[in-house]
Amino acid sequence: MFPLYDTIPSKKKPVITYSIIFINVLIFIYELTLNNFQLQEFFFNYGIVPLRYTWKFNYKYSMIWKEIFPVIYSNPFVPFLSHMFIHGGWSHILGNMWFLWIFGDNVEDKIGHFNFLFFYIFGGLFALFFHWMFNFFSPYPLVGASGAISAVMGAYFVQFWYSRIVTLIIWFIPFLVEIPAVIYLFIWFVLQILNGTISNITGSGVAYWAHAGGFIFGMIIGNRVKRRYYL
Structure with missing residues (x-):
C-alpha cells in the first residue's frame, strides 16, 4: 500500500519542503562518497546515539560506551539537528522524501514557510524524545528524517482529513x-504503535516510536493551528 499523491494541490510553492528535500539529497550524495568505516563513523558522530548521553547512569553500558567513544568527535549538541538529514540507504531516503513530498506542501501552505521550518525541526526533536524513552541505553545511532x-503527517491528519490519498x-x-x-494516516499511525511494541520484544532497526511521537506532535500543533485559522 504505497501512496502516490494526494488530491489537494498546494496554493503556494512549498519552498521550505523543496529545500529540506534538497539538503537531504545533497547529504546523501556525500554519504555515497564514504567507505564503510567512514560512513559508520559519520553515523556515530552526526546521528543520535542515546548511549552517548546516558552511559554514566549504568556501569554495564559505560563499558559499551568506552568501545564506541574512540570514533566520536562531534559536538554533542550537533546530532540533535544533523540526525534529521542523514539516511541509511536508498530505500530510507527515497521513502522519506516521497512522503515529505506528498504531505509537506499542504502543511507548509497552511502554516506558512518559516513556521513550517520551525515546526519540522521541533517535530523531529519531539520524535527523538519519544524514541529515547524506549531506547534509553541504545548504542545504535538514530538517523533519518x-x-x-x-x-508533518500528523498535522496533515487533522488539517486535511477530508483529502484523499491515491x-x-x-x-x-x-x-x-x-x-x-x-483512514490512511490512522492505519499508518496504528501500525507504528504495533510495530514499536513488537520491536521492543524482538528488536528492530526501524525507529517506530519516533514515528509515533512525531505524529502525535503533529496532531497537537496541527490542531492548534487549525483552531486558530477558523476563529
Whole structure:
C-alpha cells in the first residue's frame, strides 16, 4: 500500500519542503562518497546515539560506551539537528522524501514557510524524545528524517482529513485506489504503535516510536493551528 499523491494541490510553492528535500539529497550524495568505516563513523558522530548521553547512569553500558567513544568527535549538541538529514540507504531516503513530498506542501501552505521550518525541526526533536524513552541505553545511532516527516503527517491528519490519498496496492495485480486521508494516516499511525511494541520484544532497526511521537506532535500543533485559522 504505497501512496502516490494526494488530491489537494498546494496554493503556494512549498519552498521550505523543496529545500529540506534538497539538503537531504545533497547529504546523501556525500554519504555515497564514504567507505564503510567512514560512513559508520559519520553515523556515530552526526546521528543520535542515546548511549552517548546516558552511559554514566549504568556501569554495564559505560563499558559499551568506552568501545564506541574512540570514533566520536562531534559536538554533542550537533546530532540533535544533523540526525534529521542523514539516511541509511536508498530505500530510507527515497521513502522519506516521497512522503515529505506528498504531505509537506499542504502543511507548509497552511502554516506558512518559516513556521513550517520551525515546526519540522521541533517535530523531529519531539520524535527523538519519544524514541529515547524506549531506547534509553541504545548504542545504535538514530538517523533519518522520518520523525520530523511523521510530525508533518500528523498535522496533515487533522488539517486535511477530508483529502484523499491515491494509493498503489499490489494484490496479484497492481491497482490504484483513493483512500480517505483520515483512514490512511490512522492505519499508518496504528501500525507504528504495533510495530514499536513488537520491536521492543524482538528488536528492530526501524525507529517506530519516533514515528509515533512525531505524529502525535503533529496532531497537537496541527490542531492548534487549525483552531486558530477558523476563529
